[in-house]
Amino acid sequence: MRLDVHVVLAALSGAAAGQGSCFVPNGTERHLLNNGVNDTYRPCSPLSEGHGMCCNTQPGDRCWDDGLCWNPRMRFLWRESCTDQTWESPRCLKLCINDEARELSLSKLGRMTSLMGVLTDSPPPGTGGYPSSQMDVRITECPDGSLCCGKPDEAIACCTAGTGKRIADGQVVDASASASSPAPSAGGGSGSSVDMRVVGGSVAGAVDAGVLALGVAFHWYRRRKRRAEAAARNKSTAGEMRQGEAAGAAPTELPPDSLPPAELPPDAYPRAEAPSGQR
Template sequence: MGQTCYYPNGKEAASLQPCNATSPIANCCKDSDICLKNGLCFSPGLNSVVRRGCTDQTWNSTSCANVCLTTEFHSIDIVLTPCGEYGSFCCGQDKDARACCDSNSTEQVGTGEPNTSSPPPAASTPSGTNTIPTTTATACPDNGSLHANSNAWKPAPIAVTAVLGSALLAGMVFFWWKNREWETNTRMWQERVRDSDDRRRVGEDDIKALQNEIKTLQARPPSPPME
């Protein structure tokens, strides 16, 4: 008989599977999720990090993701909303989560690299080499926020790649546009300078021609007086 997954309030989470079926205590995710070593899950479908379940019904084990444990979150899967600071998240996706981000009240959790496999299907033989988290996760504060520093949890590679890829593309488009604008302005300035130089050369040539004509007239002998 397989292990049973539970939510933080001790309620059975029937739709979840243990990330490591050979371990006495393990975090639980959905079949399609990527298990993270900090006890959280990355959902490709939601493109988000989610706190789901654990095989420890008391949730006292460090293998469980002890975040987002307040009454409003303790009986459900809860998506984590990324905040402005890298690695900083708040529990939920509503206005309260956004207010949590703005309040900058955060809590640290353990490292979050992905395990080597997703949760095994409910009736299959366990496979892969999922690793039990070794860091201690701290409880989520009342406002439901959590934070990662340089040695703490980092978003799953898929999410990071998507965000960095979008930022890189936006940066490339911006700098391409600015470069085109600079080239256009430079070309217009060069054309104005060239036109100004041409007009100046025409004016100088006219003056020189007039001066030469005056010199020629001055060099001619005076005409004899008319009788």
């Protein structure tokens, strides 16, 4: 029995529609791509709120407020699909959708890029060899908080060159343009490392802890200094006493009133005369 291709596609489309329509940047329904039929892409926000990003809930991806998807088990960050097939909605996160690897030209990165092996005709990072516009893309957060396409080893050149992006108010902007502006909340309660409020709280806590530590250290230093000075004084006094003994210093004379009375010799007393009439 031969299956009608149109029937199969219709069935797949129906299944995809039942799961929620989510599209990759080139407009293809995500469930129809690769092994998408085994995944479950769902909108991160109610359809009544308009378009928004989708995340694959089958492996446990979680939606972040900034539109990215986070897999806590694998600790992977993704840019996935959007409910707007045209991707013109401002709520479609336009991050890593234009094959950014090809934009890292040798003229821009110079010798460093050539040494790292990043070529202008290399496949886009984080997509398993697919164009960025046709697939979910792994995202790497650089040490400075900016975002680059691909796995950590694929994002080295981007992070080193400072060509990453940031998400501000749901929009993708150059990292340099948003350096003075805090990034939006990306956690949605999920513990996002990109959530500047969490980072700010951590920094404030670290500052408070640092001030407290400095205060304790200063107090300890003062106590130690006082003890050292007291020990030095005691040592100096003991040394002076030992020096005096070695030099044969005369013993200290006691005051007269502190000496016991001395007895006179017998011949020092006057001789008593017998009274008259007695022998």
